[in-house]
Amino acid sequence: MTAKYQVSDWDLTQKLGRGMEILNRLREEDIQVGLTPKEEVYREDKVVLYRFMPKVESSLNIPILISYALLNRPSIVDLQEGRSLVANLLNLGLDIYLIDWGYPSRADRWLTLDDYINGYINNCVDVVRARHQLEAINLLGICQGGTFSLCYSSLYPDKVKNLIVMVTPVDFHINEGLLNVWGGCSLGSQALDVDLMVDTLGNIPGDFLNLEFILLKPFQLGIQKYIDLLETIDSEDKLLNFLRMEKWIFDSPDQAGEAYRQFMKDFYQQNKLIKGQVEIGKKRVDLGNIRIPILNIYAEQDHLVPSASSLALEKYIGSEDYTVRSFPVGHIGMYVSSKVQRDLPPTIADWLKVRT
Incomplete structure (x- = not known):
């Protein structure tokens, strides 16, 4: 773990515990955009x-x-x-x-x-x-x-x-x-090969396109942001900000x-x-x-x-x-x-x- 996250096991456990408490009481309507x-x-x-x-x-x-x-x-x-x-x-x-x-x-x-x-x-x-x-x-x-x-x-x-x-x-x-x-x-x-994709799939799945964008910065978008979440997981406001962003990112319509x-x-x-x-x-x-x-x-x-x-x-x-x-x-x-x-x-x- 990098220096940025060098906290005691006890402190980390406490943050994660508070974060889980927050997650358990959040409802779907709390994460609306x-x-x-x-x-x-x-x-x-x-x-x-x-x-x-x-x-x-x-x-x-x-x-x-x-x-x-x-x-x-x-x-x-x-x-x-x-x-x-x-x-x-x-x-x-x-x-x-x-x-x-x-x-x-x-x-x-x-x-x-x-x-x-x-x-x-x-x-x-x-x-x-x-x-x-x-x-x-x-x-x-x-x-x-x-x-x-x-x-x-x-x-x-x-x-x-x-x-x-x-x-x-x-x-x-x-x-x-x-x-x-x-x-x-x-x-x-x-x-x-766009023709092969469209002729095979018809519509292009939104999940495929979303993965494509994540792979442009695989560590930052696929790993780092979840590591960074450890810093703020015990803050309800910041956790809600994170969850709203995640909700938007993974709400990817298929493409005609x-x-x-x-x-x-x-x-x-x-x-x-x-x-x-x-x-x-x-x-x-x-x-x-x-x-x-x-x-x-x-x-x-x-x-x-x-x-x-x-x-x-x-x-x-x-x-x-x-x-x-x-x-x-x-x-x-x-x-x-x-x-x-x-x-x-x-x-x-x-x-x-x-x-x-």
Whole structure:
């Protein structure tokens, strides 16, 4: 055991005993995530559009629609009290909607990126536009949802007033980060036989994808965090924080097979987004079509989406109003760091307020 954990056997036994007492009295409802009140305003297939209930009088007359990644649940943006991007934005007077992609079943294996972008996202945007009687709304895309938002803004530039992308991959052939290498940027199409996976499995199991991300940092994500838990296991608040994070990490929906096939081949393996070669349905995505204001937020220590991948966006868009902000955290730290949640929501709100 390292020096960090050099405590007496008696002290360790006492900590573990108190930790077990806490665990024994915790209930499932104590570990819930996504607690900010919200209402369902639209449903299509497995997809649900939510509007979070306003907390204060709105300071902006243009709502924000959040598009998260297909992997994992969007509840990470509303993980817990005090560390909720959604709640903090609501406190600043913003009107927030969120797309919940749901859990694809075997019946959804044929869903494509056309279905997700020209279908679900476009329909959700139209619902919000109609509810507020607006021609265009604000869009906040996170991780893969940011890549989707870039595609959408290129295809429907008149429907997006301002675009915010956060920890969003753009150039998928940045030779940094194991996910890029494993996905195919350095090793070519032989790195991952996507066709074989989809043709064999249909939908890609969420547990497989979750394991893939853990293996990017196997010791830190698979062992170290449980060792570190020994330090805080006798603190109910800290233990609950840990359990909420674990709940979110291992709540991984399966991925619709055809959408996964196109995303991995067109984006990761062939890097078509920056080449202007991605086709969604019958429409070609050209990042140069995006001329609206853009706020690009990235994590400086991101091991999933290298900063260079996100920063490449400036070279390909047509926007003259382009702003970059960064935070000294990793990919998940953007949501759970108390310091980030102190500074990130005002950054978004202040940027939007001068662009209404």
